[in-house]
Amino acid sequence: MNDEEFLRQFEAAVIPMEQWHHREHIRVAYLYLSRYPQDAAIEKICSGIKALNSAQKVPEAIDRGYHDTITLAWIRLVQCALAEFGPAESADVFMDKHTQLLSKRALLFFYSRDRIMSAEAKARFIEPDLAPLPQSGKIR
Helix, strand or coil: CCHHHHHHHHHCCCCCHHHCCHHHHHHHHHHHHCCCCHHHHHHHHHHHHHHHHHHCCCCCECCECCCHHHHHHHHHHHHHHHHHHCCCCCHHHHHHHCHHHHCHHHHHHCCCHHHHCCHHHHHCCCCCCCCCCCCCCCCC
């Protein structure tokens, strides 16, 4: 599916959960960050994930549903790669060039498991406890 169709499905909250994985989260972040000012992109990404979870009736639990710190930390990593290396001709090409973004465990270089899986981290963004996230522009 091309990037435009993917975003249409995301915005309509119709992507089936069995097709909504880490790569798709990174794809959404890249597409919005490459098309909109950072604040607008963050709002679209976060509200879109929440809408998709709601439409798919994803239960809220410590390990399920929307997680603010995980979402915003990944947005920061995607933004840094985008700022450093620039956009690609498609989201798939960008992700293929930046495979480090596809490792779900990458956040554990920055966060201890206890910190990132806390109720506080789920509810609101918290800074990491192991190493600082890279900075590239403003992330709320």
